[in-house]
Amino acid sequence: MKWDEFFVTGDPFIYAADASIVFTSIGIVFVLTYYKKWKWLWSEWLTTVDHKKIGIMYIIAAVLMLFRGGVDALLMRAQITAPGSEILKSQHYNEIFTTHGTIMIIFMAMPFLIGLINFAVPLQIGARDVAYPYLNAVSFWTFFFGAMLFNISFVIGGSPSAGWTSYVPLAGEELSPGPGQNYYLLGLQIAGIGTLLTGINFLVTILKMRAPGMSIIRMPMFTWSTLITMILIIFAFPVLTVALALMTFDRLFGSHFLTLADGGLPMLWLNLFWIWGHPEVYIVILPAFGIFSEIISTFARKTLFGYKAMVWSMVSIAGLSFIVWVHHFFTMGANAVVNSFFSITTMAIAIPTGVKIFNWLFTLYKGRIKITSAMLWSLAFIPNFTIGGVTGVMLAMAAADYQYHNTYFLVSHFHYVLISGTVFACFAGLYFWYPKMFGHRLNERIGKWSFWLFMIGFNVCFFPMYFLGLDGMPRRIYTYEWADGWFDLNVVATIGAIGMAIGFVLLIYNIYWSFRYAERETTGDPWDGRTLEWSTHTPVPFYNFAIIPEVSGLDAYSRMKRDPAQEKKKEYKPIHMPNYSGKPIFMSVAFFISGFGLVFEWWWMAILGLIGVLAMLLLRSFDYDDGYYVPVDEVERIEKSYE
């Protein structure tokens, strides 16, 4: 490979990106050196195994990815607004919608939620950390370096361009030669390791580490949603692993699992992809349901309406999500029995979803609703998500789906559920837990501006797309003609997209403004919270709870506040904590090197990287580090400092 093929050349956008990457990197290195922060960065963050810090790092990475994916989106809107524009060439447009979709689902939505889960769930169940803190760091760093590997594709070697669904034969070696598709395969594979480990880690954490008295039906709803999500991850992600491996083998080693020639089965990819893919969309919505449940209940000042129904509906959604995957290819020509079966199972998902909507509505009933920014996002979720849900039911009707499939109608459906579901939940959760994370609230005024711009922009952007779809506009076309008559609605959509972009920028500005000027938060309980995370200090001491709380029912902290009789007994004991470690980040760098080598089929590099991974595994196996105890007088000293 020649150097001018190695670096992507010839496009002003790419040169601008190159320049911004170089300048940002230089800027970061300069700031860290100038303020002598290297050691701090290494010993406080890069080697941490503390679930709170890992959560925050997940969220920072996810916000960066949201920015990248958002820029992709704006570029697409710019190109597609008017018929026949040539802002982007076809190939470039294809690369951008591929990276947009992949980044938003895999490197934005999931990490953002996993970040909030990491931060809040151990606190909600009254634990001092997760079950496997070291593994948690491995999860984060493999996700991070998987994401980096995927992201560098647009300046080095070229991005994948076969869509986030990467259907073969298009994504195969014959029709998509070169490193682009390899980046997709290896980036997802490496990040997928992290996700699977998170699944195992939090499953065990929630099952084994709850505070005394917190039986499974006293768990906060966010914890419940996390538990169910982790089970989905454990069942779904191995399928993705296998699917990615099959395509990787085909592309790198000349096997014929999915090829056109020699008896490959392209349809195998579609099936495996969606057997993972449909549960995946629920992996990014169930935690969102959990977040909304917490926030709505907190700011309506009422316990959640129909707790058990909320749990059961999530369990049935999770179960059903494994038997609906064929709805992504009703148009494959399967017979009427198959399509009827999957139509009905898919529509059935709407039943538990509907139950949840009404339970949220009735949580508001007779409440005293305080409209904060976090609550605004959560309230807006209800009507917007309903629109996404009912159009989902329309798509589920196979005979009608032959007309919607592959069109902007579908594009609108999944943005309605993913944005008003997942993205609103991420923002709501960020506003909600922000004071716990950083010791100050986000500004409400900026928050409200940001919300209204984003929410209205979102509807202006995506609502017209239902009509574009019904007018025959297919998804993923990079251009169309005046005669198609899709210009007006596309202009509207682009205006909406700009509104969303401004809303996002305001959110970031809010973070900056509040960091500089917001009043510091000292009570630890700024919202009159109901669950245990609000019962500990802000900022949260590294051991979370000096004394593990005892739980006497749902909304554990509300109960404690109502019944202060059971005043905390101040008898401290030594606290066992895990040690920080640099191995997870080293191992993930080794994965990155190996992945990069495989992308370009530089075998020496791939093998070198794998040796690095193995070395780290070996080192870890002979590591007898059992952590350490925080002595009682230190706990006392720290607890005093909060008074």
Next chain:
Amino acid sequence: MNILKKQSKFILGLISLIIITFISGCNDLAVLDPKGPVALQQKDLIMLSIGFMLFIVLVVFVLFTFMIVRYRERPENADYEPPQDEGSKVLELIWTAIPVLIVIALAVPTVKTIYALEEPPKAPSHKNPVVVHATSVDWKWIFTYPEENIETVNYLNIPEDRPILFKLTSADSMAALWIPQLGGQEYNMAGMETELYLQADEPGTYNGRNANFTGEGFAKQKFTVTAQTEEDYEQWVEEAQSARKLTQEKYNELMKKEIYTDELTFSSTHLEWVDHAKQADYAVKVRKGIDPEKDKQEENDSHHGSHH
């Protein structure tokens, strides 16, 4: 309180205005302007579902507006302590049962339509279907009329009031044949054959295209459909039958992966030497300069070999 009510009235008014504007534009939308029985059945199903869905949306929006207007925190109710009710069996049963009924009400016509679309459309005539093999190639469409022994590229002529039985396949990436005003899409897959019935009720030209992403030339992979009266169609067939013959050499040129928008007519078909539904790698081999015929022979031999 009054301001709030006015506000929410204003918002509701605005929303209904927007919805009405969109709905009044509906008749111009291709999918909702069917020109054949297949698209018509789909439109009916779509309209039925929209009716139910608007009902659900209305119920949720009204309840939602009521809750946030009525129970919002205000200075007057600052000391109000909400009751901590944990749920209601009756209410929860109601809102489980109603969605169940709606799903059943939608499932029945859905399943009926799924089955109906497997058969040639009955209304308004019972004529034998015209068989057309539609083959997608990156990035063009090839239509083969085996009974008439003609083949066209990038355009499709059909008689009105007669079912068309499409036999779909692909030479390379997976595509989807879609003519919105005649009916929904179906995948074209190499090495496989899928079937799709469509029918036009009236003469006219309709847009047809590939709906499934196939890479660089995807946006340009379109074709025009002309539905003609029986006589016009017969006449066109006759003319086409006197066009030049399709040679394998010419055909192999069409296998090239490139955007190709010319319309061509031939008086013989590629089915003489290849059916992509049976030989998935034909185009791949042609592009690599491997003689697909020779290889097929060898492959057959080796298969025989392995049987012994």
